[in-house]
Amino acid sequence: MSEDERTDPATEAFVAHRNLLFTVAYEMLGSAADAEDVLQETWLQWAAVDLGSVRDHRAFLVRIATRQAIRRLRALGRRREFYVGPWLPEPLLTTPDVAENVELAENLSMAMLLVLETLAPTERAVFVLREVFDLAYDEIAHAVDKSPAAIRQIAHRARAHVAARQPRGAVTAVEARHALGAFQRAVETGDLQGLLDILAPDVVFLGDGGGVKQATLRPIMGADRVVRVLSGGTGWMGGRASAEPAQVNGWPALIIRLDGEIDGVVAVRIDNRLVTGLYYVRNPDKLNHLRKETALGR
Secondary structure (H helix, E strand, C coil): CCCCCCCCHHHHHHHHCHHHHHHHHHHHHCCHHHHHHHHHHHHHHHHCCCHHHCCCHHHHHHHHHHHHHHHHHHHHHHHHCCCCCCCCCCCCEECHHHHHCHHHHHHHCHHHHHHHCCCCHHHHHHHHHHHHCCCCHHHHHHHHCCCHHHHHHHHHHHHHHHHCCCCCCCCCHHHHHHHHHHHHHHHHHCCHHHHHHHEEEEEEEEEECCCCCCCCCCCEECHHHHHHHHHCCCCCCCCCEEEEEEEECCEEEEEEEECCEEEEEEEEEEECCEEEEEEEECCHHHCHHHCCCECCCC
16 A cells, blocks of 8 residues: 555544544433534544644544533523424444443433433433443543542532443343334234233323424333323234334344334333333434434444
8 A cells, every 4th residue: 555545643543533423422312413513523623633642542532532622512401492292312334243242222311311311411421421431530530621539529510410221120131022022012902901010000102203203292101001192093003013023232133114114113211121212213314314324332
């Protein structure tokens, strides 16, 4: 390879850490489209950096991406105040290695991303960088412009906040697949009792149509009410829709098709082997990453 054909060092470093940077941004934003924008902004800043002054390319890139994600997260918070109906994270069709990385999969789950939505932007950044990517407090301090002592306090506060809202009782991918399979069979066969058996009494259904596709405009709570919704307006029960098992955000999920076209994706939260959360994303703008697996990294 000639000198001219070689990739320059800045590009090599960026490409080497691209999956990590995308994952950091996605964890913070819950949106693949916005995470891609953060990558573009990160590259533009990185390309202007004097690499001779950078000791750790990975840490420097994460710092840029984190600052861009915090800035975008604050802007998104204002936009989401006017979102039509419940807002759900953008689902990703993920590669098998994501599911095998239990810690990463747990933090990418729809249920966890919704918990992270309840954190302030800086708290979310600190939690993600510390708990998901295991960055040192000093590195996080540089990324968010805080002292290491302040980062420790924020991390403690964010950890306690998330722990209080996490699924009750650990669930394995096998248990999640079993619960989702029981849910799928009940829906496809119209088995209302089977559906009630797999839903927790306090189950919550969230449907995200973004004002483009019909969906619930507010959370539906309680097994009886959720069953009525599923047997009525969704079109799942009675054979109109088909459900295709898939790995979404590292966890078993169902891709719903109507007339062969993707209509949405169903993800679940499971506590003590019962479905406590049903998340149905129908907004067409959020379904682009269900046609091709997304590579993620730590």
